[in-house]
Amino acid sequence: MSHANAALTPRARLRLARLIVDQGWTYATAAKMFMVAAKTARKWAERYRAEGPAGMADRSSRPRRSPAKTLPGVVRRIVRLRWRHRLGPVQIAGRLGVPASTVHAVLVRCRINRLSRIDRVTGEPLRNQRRYEHPHPGALLHVDVTKFGNIPDGGGWRYLGKQQGDKNKAVTALRTGRTAKGHPNIGTAFVHTVIDDHSRLAYAEICTDERAATAIGVLQRAVAWFADHGVTVERVLSDNGSCYRSYAWHDACTELGIIPKRTRPYRPQTNGKIERFHRTLADGWAYARFYEATDQRNAALPRWLHFYNHHRPHSSIGGQPPITRLTNVPGHHI
Template structure:
């Protein structure tokens, strides 16, 4: 005769199974596939840089609907769209898109970011060149770069730029964005810590706030994956390391 478990007993049993499988926390599971996240980490700064682009709708003058509500935010959107000569065909017209090009060091989690009006190959290449130079200033020599299969990163121009920079270009497996999971996680942090962290009355105000937030992320924000230390703690002999 098999005894039936109490609700508390079943909960304890299920928890034990999830622990054994390594999926007892939501952060351990890929949000898209539901599969356990297989964590890996390179052994030194510069061994692998992750690159990607994340997009945000531009904020209309006066602020957007996220903080002001649909009525007031929609009115600001229509006014800003008219001022910029953009189409006003909808109740809540778009005011353009900000493409944030991001670069993240796999080992240290040190991040670099720029905002641009597009995600074309010529833009992505220019960002990569400046990022490699910036990382070099942090004492990081770039060896490899990992991207998704976006059009900019599969272009011949991107491949040639990587060759010119003496970098090995790698790409994620098709339809497996979790391969680039570290930078996807960084984008969620970017959303919460910068893009939607507070009210911005203009898009310019939000753009102007990005450099200081990136500095905070790199130099001061504890990172759980590296022992609750800021990314810069994994670098040595960096000027102004703890400022």
């Protein structure tokens, strides 16, 4: 389609061509009238002679051959990783060994370069927030709890379908004695997560509840784990869950020399980095493949965390894994 400021629309081209072909005008005279080059007038006249009025329509500028075009097999792999794992161009490029710019071009061409910008839980649109980042590792830790249903023996409904998944759930509930009021209940995995604001280095534990004592134990072990990596924790940011509002949580933070902070109520965007990590955790670990039981999924978490911290390119820190940012630890070069 002609752009808004085009000198010749399809209708004007037809008038130009008819003046030359039907009325015998010279190329130069007709071109002058329409304020275009004589070469342009000749082009449209020749198309009119060959194709008639149909030749006045716009044509694609796409080349007949594209030797450097991405191979169809690579395109399919890029699309598959995008849809199944919701990976970005940097992560897909790292897996396939192609430039991130090539991956982005493929995603744009396939019209899947932007994932839906809505909250998965509420369905509400997420407003764009100005990205902030604390100056060094340990300046702020984000903490939270995310939940995943336990997997019945033989696998769950996500991979086997609702009917078979419900059968496996019922059998597992009978084996474990967790049937309540006639409804099978195989329990929930509470994954306590901790992520460093500056480096995105992550720590996680699978627990059976989200009580204050459990959250405090996770924090203590996380602080020790970060200390082993040369990171001294200064502040911790949580939501307003009951475990984080307790006096025990505040006292534990004081004993560790950490300043506890909480987000404003109903403002999950404030703790957005760990909310986004939960999506990555779900896509990369919890729902990444078929698990035959909860224990199998639990056993895969340490391996995935190592991959996330040491090998997975992170788009918000320049396409590098989080561990590479620990070179900015205060006193590291002393």
